[in-house]
Amino acid sequence: MxxxxxxxxxxxxxxxxxxxxxxxxxxxxxxxxxxxxxxxxxxxxxxxxxxxxxxxxxxxxxxxxxxxxxxxxxxxxxxxxxxxxxxxxxxxxxxxxxxxxxxxxxxxxxxxxxxxxxxxxxxxxxxxARVFPRLGPEPIGDSLTEGDFQALIRRRRRPVKSALLDQSFLAGLGNIYSDEACFAAGLRPTRMTHRLAVRERQALFGAIGAVLRASIAHRGSSVASYVDAFGVAGRNQETLQVYGRGGRPCLRCGTPLKRLRLAGRTTVYCPQCQR
DNA sequence: ACCTACCTGGCC
DNA sequence: GGCCAGGTAGGT
Structure with a gap:
């Protein structure tokens, strides 16, 4: 969930x-x-x-x-x-x-x-006791500035999505919001972190914040079993652009969304909107 | 930085 | 029966 x-x-x-x-x-x-x-x-x-x-x-x-x-x-x-x-x-x-x-x-x-x-x-x-791991910064709130994020991601050498899923890099993203953030940033999840241009890193930082804040405003995504602490489903699943939509048309351009396996997880992106 | 395991259950 | 699912950890 x-x-x-x-x-x-x-x-x-x-x-x-x-x-x-x-x-x-x-x-x-x-x-x-x-x-x-x-x-x-x-x-x-x-x-x-x-x-x-x-x-x-x-x-x-x-x-x-x-x-x-x-x-x-x-x-x-x-x-x-x-x-x-x-x-x-x-x-x-x-x-x-x-x-x-x-x-x-x-x-x-x-x-x-x-x-x-x-x-x-x-x-x-x-x-x-090594039961609570070292976590990366919180992606939203005031603690992480765009400058911090730029420096952090530039040091990695891995596909963008693997970095976003890595809790020691950034704390809180999982499979849904990693894909959604890549889409919102116009970046293919397979792009290598150290090859991103400054403006692409900037777009990614903005996309992560926007995607997470929008979902919080919608009380989360109820894709399968998730409900809140009162047993009520969230509404953000209605606004997801790519997660769970592999093979279906991109909501922005109509191109069929591609599905692949990355970092062990099903990954969906738009080959037209994401470069 | 990857794979596989850990569980239950839904779907084909 | 096999494959898939929002998670991490442990071992290559």
């Missing part, structure tokens, strides 16, 4: 529901999803903890715990959902974690493919 815009939507939905809430009981139904610490310590560490707020770094959801340096971290993988439910609502099919809250409701994690993961620990601790 989740790239930056989807995670951002979930985080902004969860924040008012979880900030200040206390975790009462924790039921871990699929211990394999806990990467750190041991499942028993993970459960013990969450019980009784109070959530300060909910935020995001790349595709990771961060919930710092009050009066402690520790944070509860969730990655949604491909099909994860983190949602607050009424205690009596029936469980979703693949529910793997249940945490009762002090307001009578329940935080639940469900994940059909089980690619998500949970962490609990201080920032340094998680990095030292």
């Amino acid at each position: 989740p790239e930056l815009p989807e995670v951002e939507t979930v985080v902004s939905d969860l924040r008012p529901q979880l900030a200040g809430r206390r975790f009462e009981t924790v039921s871990l139904l699929l211990p394999r999803l806990v990467r750190y610490p041991e499942p028993a310590a993970f459960v013990a560490g969450l019980m009784g903890a109070r959530v300060e707020t909910v935020s995001r770094r790349g595709k990771y959801i961060l919930a710092p715990l009050a009066g402690s340096a520790k944070r509860f971290v969730v990655h949604l993988g491909m099909t994860g959902h983190l949602r607050v439910w009424g205690r009596d609502e029936p469980l979703a099919r693949h529910t793997h974690l249940r945490i009762t809250l002090d307001d009578g409701r329940e935080l639940r994690y469900d994940d059909q493919r089980q690619f998500g993961r949970f962490l609990l620990g201080a920032e340094d601790e998680l990095r030292t």
